[in-house]
Amino acid sequence: MLIAALLALGGELAAAQPAAVVPQWGLPALMKAMAEMRAQTANFVERKYMSVLTQPLESSGSLVYLAPAKLQKDTLQPKPQRLVVEGDRLTIEDGSQERSRTLSLADYPQIGAIVESIRATLAGDQKTLEQFYTVAFSGDAARWQLALTPRDRKVEEIIKSIRITGHDVLIDAVETQEANGDRDVMTIVKEGK
Amino acid sequence: MTLARGGAVALWLAGLLACALVVMRGEFSTDMSAFLPRSPVPAQQILVEQMRDGVVARMVLVGIAGAPPAQLAALSKATAKALRGAPEFALVANGEPAGLERDQEFLWRNRYLLSPGVVPERFTAAGLRQALENDLQLLGSDAxxxxxxxxxADPTGEILTLADALAGAQHPETRDGVWFAxxxxxxxxxxxxxxxxxxxxAQQHALALIDQAFAAAKQxxxxxxxxxxxxxxxVFAVHARATMQQDATRFxxxxxxxxxxxxxxxxxxxRVVLLALFPVVSGAVxxxxxxxxxxxxxxGITLGFGVTLIGEAVDYAIYLFTQTVPGSPPAATLPRIWPTLRLGMLTSICGFSAMLLSSFTGFAQxxxxxxxxxxxxxxxTRLILPLLLPRKFANLxxxxxxxxxxxxxxHARPLRIVVGLLVVLGLLSLALHRGGIWEDEIESMSPISxxxxxxxxxxxxxxxxxxxxYLLGIERPDVEAALAASTSVSAVLTDLIGTKELAGFDAPQLTLPSQTTQRARxxxxPPPEILRANLATALDGMPFRIETFAPFLADVAAAREQPLLDRAxxxxxxLATKLGSLLIQRRGGWMAMLPLRGVVDSSRLAAxxxxxxxxxxxxxxxxxxxxxxxxxxxxxxxMLSLIGSLVIVALLLVSLRSxxxxxxxxxxxxxxxVATAGILAFGAQKLSIFNLFGLLLVVAVGSNYCLFFERRAAVGETRxxxxxxxxxxxxxxxxxxxVLAFSxxxxxxxxxxTVxxxxxxxxxxxxxxxxxxxxPAEPT
Incomplete structure (x- = not known):
């Protein structure tokens, strides 16, 4: 992907953190570095490949993460929409903001699993991450990859696997492989780059 | 004489036996609504009916506490699972999807009859195109x-429309998959x-089942x-009955x-004590x-008042026994005290007869x-006791x-000042009472602790x-008519939401549409071939694969033929629970209930x-x-107390002729x-309707004492x-x-x-x- 080549650098605080000093880079080190990062803002492009469709659907917008539990996704194209996860509550607002849906992640374990794949990673919350997934780490600080396989059978019915790639404390891409063969690829670029 | 005496006693015993048989075959009830009035006002009738038999009257609220959240959730799940298996329960809701799966399945299966979105335009090529474009947007979004x-199976999104329409109900928060405070x-x-x-x-049995399920879950x-x-x-009903039974028996x-x-x-x-209780027991039976x-x-409460009868009816035997002159047979005493006893009893009966007219069944009983x-x-006391007493009956x-x-x-003279003072204090206590003197909260009448x-x-x-x-109620002879009427009233309410008079409402037809509405849907x-053609037209130029929508065509074809839904x-x-609270069977037919939310001005809305x-x-x-x-x-x-008092005054005037x-x-x-009311009301205590009836009884019972004192005949030892x-x-x-005051x-x-x-x-x-x-006071 061309966007994957545009590797963004630095969270606001973590940018000052010289990751290279850490001699042995593994999952615990990544999680530790992530846990120290307080906030992050980036742009994303998401492509959905679905069996019911003859062509992929593309959308784009911005992402905001605030430690430890707030995640906000503002889709700007093709239609404005805002998704906010705060604690256990997930809210989806239409661009008009007249209609919004709020749900509890505990009520929808599948949605909860998808949210935590990104949020727990950003929060450096290894315990939560491993509660939902079997985590396989590979790579180093300059280019790492997490391969997540759902533990819960119900989640497994929807999601086959999630692959998160990144460098330092930044996520570059999230690729979700769904059980029905559909695929979702989100590439993330630091804002302003 | 002996024969007549034996005959009278036999007759009395036979009467007692007959009454005992009636009592044994009789039905006993502890339904507290017997103490609610048989009101002629329709709104109050509905209220009372709902308190007796409405869905709300069958709802048990359950809380599980005293453990970490994860354990509480596990307890909730295990308890709910056991209860869901029991036929005694119509609904067990604890936030688990298990409880909602049947709902979701039901809504999904019947979406084309239930969804308000099902109108002919929705299934034309243009309507479908619009729906599909919306779907495409949704697919691209986080939703x-x-x-x-x-x-x-549902490109027109009927299940979402339905979910939105039914989403009004508030739910508690969910943690670990179950509802939490x-x-x-x-x-x-x-x-x-x-x-x-x-x-x-049945309620007691159900509560015992909940207890058992919880105990097992705890294990x-x-x-x-x-x-x-x-x-x-x-729970209230079961507790009230237990309390009532305990109190009635114990006291x-x-x-x-x-x-x-x-x-x-x-x-x-x-032996005398036993004889003194004969009139009481006979009277009670x-x-x-x-x-x-x-x-x-x-x-049950009526039985509780058996106690009060002990307090009053035992008096008659006491008067007879105690006022008998030593050496003379009790039969000789009776003619002397009989007029006073009879007048005393008539006074009491006058007082109590006011209660007969009460619209509380309980009080009338x-x-x-x-x-x-x-x-x-x-x-x-008059006819039987003298026959049973020994000839040489020793008195007190x-x-x-x-x-x-x-x-x-x-010391009557100086004490009159004290009595006068007490009366004045009583009047002051009543006059200076802060707030209303009468208990006006209906809660005060309930036996709930x-x-x-x-x-x-x-x-x-x-x-x-x-x-x-606030609720609206519309009654019609049958379900269909009630649903139709509710539909037209709903249109009025929707307008009122538009003018901000009302925030929202619920109505039975939103859950169960009328047969007419279902048939219209x-x-x-459209028939299969037309729908297929419309869909093909709508899909032209869109990125969807047409074969994706085979389930949609099949489901619509099935919905066209499916039997219409009814309450069953x-x-x-x-949803059955909800429907049961919104559509109620009454004697005259069916009533649709429309609960209103956010009423701004109730009188304006009613108008x-x-x-x-x-x-x-x-x-x-x-x-x-x-x-x-x-x-x-x-x-x-x-009003009844006043009538009772007036009847007593009239009775005394006629009897005493002075x-x-x-x-x-x-x-x-x-x-x-006055003094009693003052004492009861002292310190901002409110007087209840029960205190009021108590005061009436004070008049009925107390008049006996006054009548005896008022009699001129008694002097010396007799006095x-x-x-x-x-x-x-x-x-x-x-x-x-x-003793009753401790109940x-x-x-x-x-x-x-009070008494x-x-x-x-x-x-x-x-x-x-x-x-x-x-x-005059005897010389000392």
């Missing part, structure tokens, strides 16, 4: 999860029993400290024992039999019970009873159980609805209606009533014996009613405390105000 699975301290659950609210046996989860909290109308036994002990102390002969025959059933009981007790052995009252009589009420309020908050104040679905179709879903929807729509203000209900009671009770003598009898009574009999009788009354049931407690205080004051005041003027 994709919501539509992805349902898209192939906001503060996380307890897991909460709503359980609805199948049995009606007034079927207390399973391993949380020995976890606590189960239950509340709601079924009857205590009062009987105390009275028997007192009599034993007075007469020193067990006859009274219960009369109520059973007159009303078809006997209320009490009235009948007491009237029959007193008449029979006096009859047995103890001499402790008369002296205290004799002292009072001797404050602790139970607090728990209920807490669980109700935690379960987000709706607290509806079926008609809106909802069985097993939580708007009446103007647009017709006059037969009942606007129900639950809070206002309950308050009006109590107002009605209170007004009625005051205004002055009547005034002499009534003065102590009036003083006692002293008369006074001893009054003191003893009064003590029995005070014991009987005083936890407001009606027993209220009447008990105990009032009867004592009546005797003392009669001694002070009436006695000396008729019989």
């Amino acid at each position: 994709a999860m919501l539509v992805k699975r349902t898209l192939p 906001k503060d996380g301290s307890s897991a909460v659950m709503l359980v609805q029993t199948r049995a009606a609210g007034f079927d207390i046996d 399973e989860v391993g949380a020995p400290d976890a606590r189960l909290l239950v509340s709601g109308p079924p 009857s036994l205590i009062a009987t024992a105390l009275v028997a002990a007192l009599l034993l102390f007075a007469y020193r002969r067990p 006859a009274g219960v039999a009369a109520v059973s025959l007159g009303f078809g059933y006997v209320h 009490l009235g009948l019970f007491t009237i029959v009981g007193l008449a029979v007790a006096l009859g047995v 052995t103890s001499t402790v009873f008369a002296p205290p009252l004799l002292v009072v009589i001797r 404050a602790q139970d009420k607090a728990l209920d309020a807490q669980l109700r908050r935690n379960t987000a159980a709706p607290n509806v104040r 079926q008609a809106a679905l 179709s909802f069985a097993g879903t939580s 708007a609805v009446a103007g647009a929807a017709g006059p037969d729509v009942i606007f129900l203000d639950l809070k206002g209606e309950s308050d009006r209900l109590l107002e009605t009671y209170l007004h009625e009770a005051i 205004l002055r003598r009547t005034a002499t009898v009534l003065a102590p009574l009036a003083a006692a009533v 002293e014996r008369m006074i001893a009999s009054l003191v003893l009788a009064n003590l029995c009354t005070v014991i009987g009613f005083g 936890r049931i407001p009606v027993l407690h209220g009447i008990g405390e 105990a205080i009032g009867a004592l004051l009546s005797l003392v005041f009669a001694a002070v105000l009436t006695a000396p003027s008729q019989a």
Whole structure:
């Protein structure tokens, strides 16, 4: 992907953190570095490949993460929409903001699993991450990859696997492989780059 | 003589046996709504019906506390699972999807009949195109999860429309997959029993099942400290009955024992004590039999009042025994005291007869019970007791009873000032009373303990159980007509939402559309070949694969042919519960109920609805209606008390044939009533309707004392014996009613405390105000 080549650098605080000093880079080190990062803002492009469709659907917008539990996704194209996860509550607002849906992640374990794949990673919350997934780490600080396989059978019915790639404390891409063969690829670029 | 005597006793025993048979075959009830009025106002009728048998009356609120959240969730799940398997429960909701799966499945299967989005335009090529474009947008968005699975079978999004339409209900927060109180301290659950609210046996059984399920869950989860909290109308009903049974039994036994002990102390002969109880027992049995025959059933509270009869009916035997001159047969005493006894009984009956007219079934039963009981007790005292007493009947052995009252009589003049002062203080206590003097909260009448009420309020908050104040009700002969009427009223309400008079409402047809609506929706679905063609046209130029929508074509074809839904179709879903509360079967037919949310101005709204929807729509203000209900009671009770008092005055005037003598009898009574009311109301205490009826009984009972004092005939020893009999009788009354004052049931407690205080004051005041003027104090 061309966007994957545009590797963004630095969270606001973590940018000052010289990751290279850490001699042995593994999952615990990544999680530790992530846990120290307080906030992050980036742009994303998401492509959905679905069996019911003859062509992929593309959308784009911005992402905001605030430690430890707030995640906000503002889709700007093709239609404005805002998704906010705060604690256990997930809210989806239409661009008009007249209609919004709020749900509890505990009520929808599948949605909860998808949210935590990104949020727990950003929060450096290894315990939560491993509660939902079997985590396989590979790579180093300059280019790492997490391969997540759902533990819960119900989640497994929807999601086959999630692959998160990144460098330092930044996520570059999230690729979700769904059980029905559909695929979702989100590439993330630091804002302003 | 012996033959006649044997005959009379045999007749009495036969009568007693007959009454006992009636009592044994009779039905007993502890349904507290017997103490609700048979109101002619439709809105209040609905209110009372709902309290007896509505869905709300079958809802048990359950809380599980005393363990970490994860354990509470596990306990909630295990308990709910056990209860879902039991046929006694119509609904077990604890937030688990397990409880909602059937709902979701039901809505999905019947979406084309239930969704308000099903109109002909929706299934034209243009309508489908619009729906598909919307779907495409949704798929591209973060809400994709919501539509992805349902898209192939439901491209027009009927299930989402339905979910939105039904989303009004509030739910508690979910943690670990089950409902929790906001503060996380307890897991909460709503359980609805199948049995009606007034079927207390069934409710008790259901509550025992909940207990068992929880105990088993505790074992399973391993949380020995976890606590189960239950509340709601079924719990109240079961508790009230248990309390009532306990109190009625316990206080009857205590009062009987105390009275028997007192009599034993007075007469020193067990046989006399036994004989003194004969009139009481005969009266009680006859009274219960009369109520059973007159009303078809006997209320538990009425039985509780057996106690009060002990307090009063035992007086007759006491008067007979105590006033008998030593050496003379008791039969010789009767002619002397009979006129006073008879007038005393008639006065009591007049007082109690006011209760007969009460629209509270409970009070009417009490009235009948007491009237029959007193008449029979006096009859047995007059006709049977003299036959059973030994010829050489020794009278009162103890001499402790008369002296205290004799002292009072001797110092009557200075004591009059004290009585006057008490009356003034009583009047002041009533006059300076802050706030209304009458208890105007309907809650005060309920036998539910404050602790139970607090728990209920807490669980109700935690379960987000709706607290509806305003309702519309429309009654029609059948379900279809009720749903149709509700549909047209809903249109009016929707307009009122538009003008911001109302925030929202619910209505039965939103859950169960009328047959007409369902048929119209079926008609809106095109035949398969047309739908297929429309879909093909709509898909032209879109990125969807046409074969994706095969399930949609199949489901629409099936929906066109499917049988229409009725109330029975909802069985097993939580929607059935909701429907049951919105569509109610009544004697005259079916009533649609429309709970209103966010009413800005109730009178303006009521007027708007009446103007647009017709006059037969009942606007129900639950809070206002309950308050009006109590107002009605209170007004009625005051009227009945006044009528009762007037009848007593008339009776005394006719019997005594003298205004002055009547005034002499009534003065102590009036003083006692004022002083008693003052004492009860002292310190901002409110007087309840039960205190009011108690005051009426004070007049009925206290008049006996005044009548005896007022009699000129008694002098010397006879007079002293008369006074001893009054003191003893009064003590029995005070014991009987005083014991009731310890009851936890407001009606027993209220009447008990009032009569105990009032009867004592009546005797003392009669001694002070009436006695000396008729019989000058003896020389000392």
